[in-house]
Amino acid sequence: MPIKSSGVLLEQGARKLGWHPYPEPLAILTQPYKDMRGRVDGVIYFDEKKQERFQRAKAVVICCNGAETPRLLLMSKSNLFPQGLANSSGLVGKYFMIDLGSLCQGTFEQPLNEYKGVRVTRVVQDFYDSDPKRGFFGGGGIDTRFDFYPISFALNGLPPDAPRWGASFKNTLMRNFNRTMTVFSHTTCLPLESNSISLDPEVKDAWGLPAVRITYKSHADDFSTLKFFSERSLELLDAAGTIKKWAVPIGDATSAGHLMGTCRMGNSPGHSIVDKYHHAHDVPNLFIVDGSSFVTSGRNQPTCTIQALAYRAADHIARVAKSGSILSPV
């Protein structure tokens, strides 16, 4: 155990007196002994009567996505994990990323029938890779779609100068609903330690537990990327023959359906939460399998990658379970 001031003073005084100071015997481990690192022994959940229940488990896989997973870990504090489960690095909840994107709209002379069928049928990845000539790091992809229902279209789908009231509003709605196309991009969201999911110190959920607090601000490079993609999207609309086009103003975090990066993957326990198999560095029988393990935002929609990684993690979990290295909780 590290010596404290009082110990130093005792030592100095005692030695002057010819006495024999020695370390106080303490029943506290100073380092892991025979793998006694903490293991999870199950999960606590609320039943329908809001009573706490405990489910014992040999191993636990957390897959609650990029916001709720870190929240669970941060709430799961113990003597061994005073900063939250699997959080000896202090990085749980940090490097929160979303899937950024610019949004442009265009109207066309002809009906598009976009309300039918699947949402997106063609994409462009010409600007996916970074290109130093562009003067910024980010990149991404572009797709075209129609993301509106009648009410949301009435509120957000019309050109900025469209009438907002009365017969002309209704006529514009009627004409434009089937003639509008959105050009959407999915762009880089740089991983910043300052963007995070944490526990709100005041707001509670329906069970009296701390609510998620999101702290987020895009990097300046991300804004440059968004501006570039907005310009390319307007070019695309022109080239496709739009009769009127407009860009939705670029703002911070316009949508956050894709949550990534709050339990990042890596080889080094001091700099990441899980290894390449989603195995928590700190806890031998805990796995975290969702978008929280991403170390970059991927410049596109994340779910296929989440699925591929989940398959790989599942193979690994089955392998270590068969080999007996997932032991019953102590």
Ligand SMILES: Cc1cc2nc3c(=O)[nH]c(=O)nc-3n(C[C@H](O)[C@H](O)[C@H](O)COP(=O)(O)OP(=O)(O)OC[C@H]3O[C@@H](n4cnc5c(N)ncnc54)[C@H](O)[C@@H]3O)c2cc1C
């Ligand atoms: C509107 C919208 C559109 C999207 N469109 C696309 C798209 O086009 N393409 C794409 O790639 N991705 C898209 N996504 C993202 C996609 O939905 C997610 O990436 C994907 O669902 C992540 O899968 P997951 O299993 O990790 O998490 P989720 O699907 O979010 O599953 C997490 C589960 O954990 C449960 N849970 C959370 N907290 C707890 C708790 N404390 N205890 C118990 N259970 C808990 C939740 O109820 C949920 O069932 C979209 C998301 C949204 C919101």
